[in-house]
Amino acid sequence: MDRRGRAVGDLRGARRDHGTDDRCDRRLVLVAVAGWVATRALVLWLFLDRHSWVTGDVEYFAQSLTAVPETGLARTLIEYPLPGVVVVAFPWLLVEAFGMPEAYAEAVLVLSMLADAAFMVLLGCFAGRGRRAALTVWVLAVPLLGATAYARFDLVPGLLAGTGLLVLAAHPRSAAAAAALATGFKLWPALVLPALAAPRATRGRVVAVVGVVGGALAGLSLVLAGWARLVSPLGWQAERGLQVESVAATLPMVGWALSPAPYEVRYGEHNAYEIVGPGAEGMLLASEVLSVLIVPGLLWLWFLAFRRGRDLGTETVAWLALTAVSAFTVTSKVLSPQYLLWLLPLAAAAVALGHSRSLRVWTAVLLAATAATQLVFPELYGHLLVHDGMTGWTVLALVVRNLMLVWLLVAAAVHTVRGLAVDGRAGAGVSGEGRSSASPRDPRGTSDAACGDGPTTPR
Numbered sequence: 001m002d003r004r005g006r007a008v009g010d011l012r013g014a015r016r017d018h019g020t021d022d023r024c025d026r027r028l029v030l031v032a033v034a035g036w037v038a039t040r041a042l043v044l045w046l047f048l049d050r051h052s053w054v055t056g057d058v059e060y061f062a063q064s065l066t067a068v069p070e071t072g073l074a075r076t077l078i079e080y081p082l083p084g085v086v087v088v089a090f091p092w093l094l095v096e097a098f099g100m101p102e103a104y105a106e107a108v109l110v111l112s113m114l115a116d117a118a119f120m121v122l123l124g125c126f127a128g129r130g131r132r133a134a135l136t137v138w139v140l141a142v143p144l145l146g147a148t149a150y151a152r153f154d155l156v157p158g159l160l161a162g163t164g165l166l167v168l169a170a171h172p173r174s175a176a177a178a179a180a181l182a183t184g185f186k187l188w189p190a191l192v193l194p195a196l197a198a199p200r201a202t203r204g205r206v207v208a209v210v211g212v213v214g215g216a217l218a219g220l221s222l223v224l225a226g227w228a229r230l231v232s233p234l235g236w237q238a239e240r241g242l243q244v245e246s247v248a249a250t251l252p253m254v255g256w257a258l259s260p261a262p263y264e265v266r267y268g269e270h271n272a273y274e275i276v277g278p279g280a281e282g283m284l285l286a287s288e289v290l291s292v293l294i295v296p297g298l299l300w301l302w303f304l305a306f307r308r309g310r311d312l313g314t315e316t317v318a319w320l321a322l323t324a325v326s327a328f329t330v331t332s333k334v335l336s337p338q339y340l341l342w343l344l345p346l347a348a349a350a351v352a353l354g355h356s357r358s359l360r361v362w363t364a365v366l367l368a369a370t371a372a373t374q375l376v377f378p379e380l381y382g383h384l385l386v387h388d389g390m391t392g393w394t395v396l397a398l399v400v401r402n403l404m405l406v407w408l409l410v411a412a413a414v415h416t417v418r419g420l421a422v423d424g425r426a427g428a429g430v431s432g433e434g435r436s437s438a439s440p441r442d443p444r445g446t447s448d449a450a451c452g453d454g455p456t457t458p459r
Helices: 003-050 052-066 082-097 101-126 131-145 155-166 172-186 193-197 200-225 227-238 247-258 280-311 314-331 337-353 357-379 381-385 391-425 447-451
Strands: 264-267 273-276
Touching: 003 052, 003 101, 003 131, 052 082, 052 101, 052 357, 082 101, 082 172, 082 200, 101 131, 101 155, 101 337, 131 337, 131 357, 155 172, 155 193, 155 314, 155 337, 172 193, 172 200, 193 200, 193 280, 193 314, 200 227, 200 280, 247 273, 247 280, 247 314, 247 391, 273 280, 280 314, 280 391, 314 337, 314 357, 314 391, 337 357, 357 381, 357 391, 381 391
Parallel strands: none
Antiparallel strands: 264 273
16 A cells, blocks of 8 residues: 555544544543432432431531621631631522522532532543543542532532642642642641642642642631631640541440440530540540651651652652541541541542552542441431440441541552652653653543543553
8 A cells, every 4th residue: 555545544544533532432421421410319319308417517507607797707617717617608698698598508509519510520621541430439429428428518628629639730720729728628638738749840839829829818817817716726626525436436436335334425515426435535545646646657758759759650649648638537536427528539539640450449448438437427327326226237337437447548658658669760750751641731631541442441
């Protein structure tokens, strides 16, 4: 065949492949949309019917916001940063403006669903090789957590933190702004910031934007409500007891299930159920000590990541963020069900950018832990508060969930250390070279990989 014939053949082949890719992309979009609609209909039913009582936090927000004229901002929802109060106030202001204050819970539901859908779209747009897996993860994540996902404002900082990781390579300034806002809303996303700032190619832009946004939020809080209000969330956290669902409470809860007499499960001053009794004080102290001990470990990992800067792979950045958030979740004396919203968007973003089997296995275990979390709260939660015939099974579900969380922390830490060691020898970075799966030039990756039909798909 002459040169012209080969050129025509190549062109026809390219058109044929492009048509296949388009059909594959359309099929993936249709399946993802159908899955999202079906699963969110389930969550909607849980929110409005079976588990409607989980909206207690929403009612608490409404009561607190209504009292602002009397109490002032400095004494309103002091367990949350002041910018976080703005998040919960937005739907309240909307319903007040329309003269429908009784519709606050419904407004929260609608806005939560819109935020959820927006993150789904971002996953589809910015995912690399793991687009199909990432969309699957997020379609499953919210219904596995249930109504809690929409009834807690942790969804917003969680989605912003996940967005920061997802768009870091393509839009580092936007990533930094999203993560900085998330930190202003709930503080814990500060654990993600060092991972986002570690790659040398984007470090300057990330640090600058985080400094500007973080400084503006802190300054505004200081001006509006004073220093005491700025640090009140830290004080609130420090004063809390041992929450029944925390990893540290696992042994006391087992003891309570086997012999309830010496124990007491009570509703504490800080709006959570806590356990007191034999061993509870010791585990509370152990939790506080571990929370301090993880700090030098995380500092060391962050130091290594910053030193690897130029050679840091995208997947290692993801593992670093997952390790930091998992460490805080597991060692904390408080572990509410909505804390899973801290990990789920990050995991979906990590799967979207990475393509390793270990990352997908880790995320599958996280989804299993999320399902166990919904089983404990809200499905069986009454048996965790009042000892009865189902208490043993409920505590068993809690033990399994907490063991999975511990495994997630250990596995993430191991993969982070390995990734930092490999990145120190290889030349891959988040700029799109080497192992990076999403670059600023093509944040979506390859369509073949997205559909699972290309040679880059792990088998």
